[in-house]
Amino acid sequence: MPQLNGGGGDDLGANDEMISFKDEGEQEEKISENSSAERDLADVKSSLVNESETNQNSSSDSEAERRPPPRSESFRDKTRESLEEAAKRQDGGLFKSPPYPGYPFIMIPDLTSPYLPNGSLSPTARTSNKVPVVQHPHHVHPLTPLITYSNEHFTPGNPPPHLQADVDPKTGIPRPPHPPDISPYYPLSPGTVGQIPHPLGWLVPQQGQPVYPITTGGFRHPYPTALTVNASMSSLLSSRFPPHMVPPHHSLHTTGIPHPAIVTPNVKQESSHSDIGSLNSSKHQDAKKEEEKKKQPHIKKPLNAFMLYMKEMRAKVVAECTLKESAAINQILGRRWHALSREEQAKYYELARKERQLHMQLYPGWSARDNYAGNYQGKKKKRKREKQAGEGNEHREYFPNPCLSLPPITDLSAPKKCRARFGLDQQNNWCGPCRRKKKCIRYIQGEGSCASPPSSDGSLLESPPSSPSMISPSPSSKESKPQTEQMQPLSLTMKPPPLLSSSQHQHLSMAPPPPLALLDNSGAGKTSGSAHNGSLDPSDVSSSRSTGSASSRPISACHSHSLLPSSAPTQPLSLVTKSID
DNA sequence: ATCCCTTTGAAGGGG
DNA sequence: CCCCTTCAAAGGGAT
Numbered sequence: 001m002p003q004l005n006g007g008g009g010d011d012l013g014a015n016d017e018m019i020s021f022k023d024e025g026e027q028e029e030k031i032s033e034n035s036s037a038e039r040d041l042a043d044v045k046s047s048l049v050n051e052s053e054t055n056q057n058s059s060s061d062s063e064a065e066r067r068p069p070p071r072s073e074s075f076r077d078k079t080r081e082s083l084e085e086a087a088k089r090q091d092g093g094l095f096k097s098p099p100y101p102g103y104p105f106i107m108i109p110d111l112t113s114p115y116l117p118n119g120s121l122s123p124t125a126r127t128s129n130k131v132p133v134v135q136h137p138h139h140v141h142p143l144t145p146l147i148t149y150s151n152e153h154f155t156p157g158n159p160p161p162h163l164q165a166d167v168d169p170k171t172g173i174p175r176p177p178h179p180p181d182i183s184p185y186y187p188l189s190p191g192t193v194g195q196i197p198h199p200l201g202w203l204v205p206q207q208g209q210p211v212y213p214i215t216t217g218g219f220r221h222p223y224p225t226a227l228t229v230n231a232s233m234s235s236l237l238s239s240r241f242p243p244h245m246v247p248p249h250h251s252l253h254t255t256g257i258p259h260p261a262i263v264t265p266n267v268k269q270e271s272s273h274s275d276i277g278s279l280n281s282s283k284h285q286d287a288k289k290e291e292e293k294k295k296q297p298h299i300k301k302p303l304n305a306f307m308l309y310m311k312e313m314r315a316k317v318v319a320e321c322t323l324k325e326s327a328a329i330n331q332i333l334g335r336r337w338h339a340l341s342r343e344e345q346a347k348y349y350e351l352a353r354k355e356r357q358l359h360m361q362l363y364p365g366w367s368a369r370d371n372y373a374g375n376y377q378g379k380k381k382k383r384k385r386e387k388q389a390g391e392g393n394e395h396r397e398y399f400p401n402p403c404l405s406l407p408p409i410t411d412l413s414a415p416k417k418c419r420a421r422f423g424l425d426q427q428n429n430w431c432g433p434c435r436r437k438k439k440c441i442r443y444i445q446g447e448g449s450c451a452s453p454p455s456s457d458g459s460l461l462e463s464p465p466s467s468p469s470m471i472s473p474s475p476s477s478k479e480s481k482p483q484t485e486q487m488q489p490l491s492l493t494m495k496p497p498p499l500l501s502s503s504q505h506q507h508l509s510m511a512p513p514p515p516l517a518l519l520d521n522s523g524a525g526k527t528s529g530s531a532h533n534g535s536l537d538p539s540d541v542s543s544s545r546s547t548g549s550a551s552s553r554p555i556s557a558c559h560s561h562s563l564l565p566s567s568a569p570t571q572p573l574s575l576v577t578k579s580i581d
Numbered sequence: 582a583t584c585c586c587t588t589t590g591a592a593g594g595g596g
Numbered sequence: 597c598c599c600c601t602t603c604a605a606a607g608g609g610a611t
Contacts, residue, residue, distance in 0.1 A: 330605085333587090
């Protein structure tokens with residue numbers, strides 16, 4: 001470890017990644033210290049971090065490791081600290097047993113450089129060289145092991161015992177998180193059919209062997225830590241790097257398997273067409289081809305935590321709600337996301353972090369900007385959503401789904417956050433916090449329409465969790481969170497549907513009360529709330545995005561009516577939707 | 582055939 | 597530094 005900075009950082013350590021969780025990254029560190037929640041988080045993270053990392057550290061000298069975004073680094077360092085602590089606390093140490101069930105083995109690849117961008121080794125070679133660590137029982141691509149994410153999915157063969165659980169009872173085959181539904185995070189271009197539809201499929205070194213499998217339940221596997229990642233990355237680099245993007249050395253290995261993130265722009269068969277094309281056009285086409293060549297395949301952005309979560313959960317939601325419309329589903333997912341416990345979210349954040357890291361390594365030169373409309377051929381135009389000022393939101397009640405059955409809150413009276421109410425165009429009218437992407441004062445306070453009735457609306461079922469931050473005044477409360485996971489499903493499940501009314505209540509009842517959250521609330525306000533753990537506080541997050549949340553969220557409707565006690569008022573209710581009444 | 586919708590998070594750019 | 601915009605997934609709906 002590069003220096004753990006010692007103890008100093010314990011607390012902070014936890015935070016680092018937390019940033020993601022926190023809405024603004026504000027403060028809180030201090031507060032959090034005490035909170036057990038933090039610890040939990042820290043633990044989680046620690047768990048996430050693989051020991052290997054520590055090992056790596058030793059090797060850390062290599063810059064490669066550091067290469068990763070500063071953030072990550074900081075994160076690591078911090079995490080390490082936290083990790084260490086956690087380790088002490090938990091196992092006493094290393095993850096003797098995998099923190100997460102899914103974690104089959106620990107890889108301890110040799111970081112030394114192979115992967116480094118500079119490095120030019122062939123993956124295989126590297127792996128071979130490297131530290132053995134545990135290998136996957138079955139035939140896994142050598143590289144695969146490197147990535148600890150989860151093996152489950154891939155393992156065609158037999159999953160490790162602990163993994164068994166994930167195995168689909170029916171088939172007996174280890175199943176991917178959400179079976180059929182989930183598509184690889186990075187869909188491959190049509191041509192690449194062979195690829196595995198695994199959420200993190202693109203990580204898979206070779207077909208069938210996804211590197212980052214996601215478990216159904218959520219990512220239960222410990223994330224390998226940078227180490228593994230690096231290793232995996234290196235392998236990936238060598239194997240998948242798009243030539244153009246790849247530094248010379250990397251180009252060496254081309255499996256030919258496109259990285260999920262890489263999408264060939266509509267390219268599709270144009271090239272072939274061109275071939276076919278008449279001579280006349282040949283010139284033209286040639287030109288085109290060349291251009292295309294120039295144009296690099298479209299490399300997609302790495303998925304963020306929420307996107308990963310969506311991928312994983314979408315199928316469930318669809319099944320539960322029978323909805324198909326993505327917009328509606330996404331709303332639900334958004335709520336569920338907020339409902340997730342910190343731990344759960346942490347998993348996704350961690351995973352996302354890794355993805356970003358990997359992505360960076362794979363495509364060093366890539367910039368999100370590259371994907372902006374027009375920057376690459378594939379993309380057509382940007383969708384600009386300029387919703388006209390006020391209008392947009394208000395009306396927009398996009399609510400197709402019965403599950404969501406809540407009445408769209410179309411009318412003005414409906415409480416909305418400034419962004420929703422006024423729209424982007426009229427930001428002048430927004431309250432300060434909204435402008436800053438913070439919690440809407442008006443909305444919360446209840447000024448005008450903003451005020452909150454919404455909170456009341458039961459929609460909160462899920463929300464409770466969402467606002468955990470608010471809620472939990474006491475650290476202990478945090479612990480309660482776990483429920484959320486279980487709960488989640490409930491919340492959404494509305495199958496009965498459309499007419500849930502009575503049933504809804506039931507669900508509601510089932511739904512986890514907002515246990516955590518409500519209490520604390522705002523006072524602490526965002527600061528405090530979020531603060532405690534920093535990162536995870538969903539509420540903050542939501543708040544940050546004043547946008548939609550405030551506005552009606554039909555979804556919640558699914559369940560119901562509000563459980564929330566008025567107590568919560570201060571909180572942003574972002575999640576709350578209008579009650580059916 | 583495209584874009585929109587919807588969600589959260591990340592990143593880039595402008596002021 | 598703050599804020600805004602765009603994109604990532606996804607699939608029905610709208611244009």
